[in-house]
Amino acid sequence: MRRNDKAITDRQQVDAIIRGSLVCRLAVVEAGQPYLVPLSFGYDGAAFYFHTALEGRKIAAFLAGGEVCFECERNVEVRRHPHLACKWSMDYESVIGYGTLSELTADTDKRHALNLIMRQYSEADWDFDTAAMSKTRAWKLTITSLTGKVSKPKLP
Numbered sequence: 001m002r003r004n005d006k007a008i009t010d011r012q013q014v015d016a017i018i019r020g021s022l023v024c025r026l027a028v029v030e031a032g033q034p035y036l037v038p039l040s041f042g043y044d045g046a047a048f049y050f051h052t053a054l055e056g057r058k059i060a061a062f063l064a065g066g067e068v069c070f071e072c073e074r075n076v077e078v079r080r081h082p083h084l085a086c087k088w089s090m091d092y093e094s095v096i097g098y099g100t101l102s103e104l105t106a107d108t109d110k111r112h113a114l115n116l117i118m119r120q121y122s123e124a125d126w127d128f129d130t131a132a133m134s135k136t137r138a139w140k141l142t143i144t145s146l147t148g149k150v151s152k153p154k155l156p
Contacts, residue, residue, distance in 0.1 A: 008093070008095075008147075008148030008149060008150055009148075010148075013148060014095055014146065014148040015043075015045060017072060017073070017074055017093045017094065017095050017148060018043050018072050018095055019043060019120070020074040020075075020093075021072035021073060021074050021095075022074075022121075023038045023039065023040070023041075023072070024038070024039050024040075024041040024048055024050075024070055024071070024072050025037070025038050025039070025070065025071045025072070026038075026039055026050070026058075026068055026069075026070050026141070027068060027069040027070070027071075028058065028061035028062065028064075028066075028068050028101075029061060029064070029066065030057060030058070030060055030061035030064070031060075035057070035058065035061055037058050040117055040120070040121070041117060041120060042113060042114075042115070042116025042117035042118070042119060042120050043116065043120060044116055046142070046143060047099070047140050047141055047142050047143060048070060048099070048140070048141040048143070049104075049112075049113035049114075049116045049117055049138065049139065049140055049141075050113075050117070050138070050139045050141070051113065051114060051117060051136050051137065051138050051139070052136070052137045052139065053135070053136070053137070054135060054136075054137060059137070062101050062103070062139060063103070065100070065101070066100075067098050067099070067100060067144070068098065068099060068100065068101055068141065069096070069097070069098055070095075070096070070097055070098075070099065070141060071094065071095065071096045072094065072095045073092050073093060073094040073095070074092075074093050075091065075092060075093050076090065076091070076092045077090070077091045077092075078090060079091055089151070090151060091151055091152050092149075092150070092151050093148070093149070093150045093151075094148070094149050094150075095146055095147070095148050095149075096146065096147055096149075097143055097144075097145055097146025097147065098143075098144050098145050098146070099141045099142050099143045099144050099145075100141070100142050100144065101139055101140070101141050102139070102140050102142070103137060103138070103139055103140075104138040104139065104140055107133060109138065109140075110128075110133060110136065110138040111128055111133070113138040113139070113140065114126070114128055114136070114138060
C-alpha cells in the first residue's frame with residue numbers, strides 16, 4: 001500500500017468494515033478478460049460466501065479457478081470544496097484482498113453458506129426449501145490475503 005498512514009492493520013477493524021458492507025465486488029478472469037461482479041455475501045472471518053443461479057457468465061469464471069480479487073467498502077461520502085475542484089475527495093473505509101473460490105455442493109454446506117449470507121443482512125437463521133436449494137449454487141472464497149484502508153478528513 002502506497003499510503004501507510006491510511007492502512008488499517010487491526011484485524012478486528014478490517015472485519016468490522018467487511019461486516020458493515022452491503023456489497024462485495026469480486027474480480028475474476030473470464031475468457032482471458034477481467035470481469036467484476038457485485039455480490040451479496042456472507043462472511044465468517046476466514047472466507048466469504050456467495051450464491052448464484054445455476055448458470056451464467058460468472059459461473060464459467062468461477063469454475064475456471066485461479067486467484068480472485070475482492071473489495072468491500074463502507075462509510076463512503078464525497079468531501080466537497082465550494083471553490084476548488086482539486087480539494088474534493090472521498091471519505092471511506094475499504095478492504096481489498098485475494099483468495100480462491102470453490103463450489104459448495106453438499107446441502108449442509110450450501111445451507112450454511114446461505115445462512116451466513118442472510119446473517120450479513122438480517123442477523124437471523126433461515127430455513128431454505130429443497131426446491132430453492134436445487135436452483136442455487138453456493139461458493140466459498142477462502143481468503144489468502146487482505147488489506148484495509150481508511151480515508152477520513154484531516155483534523156484542523
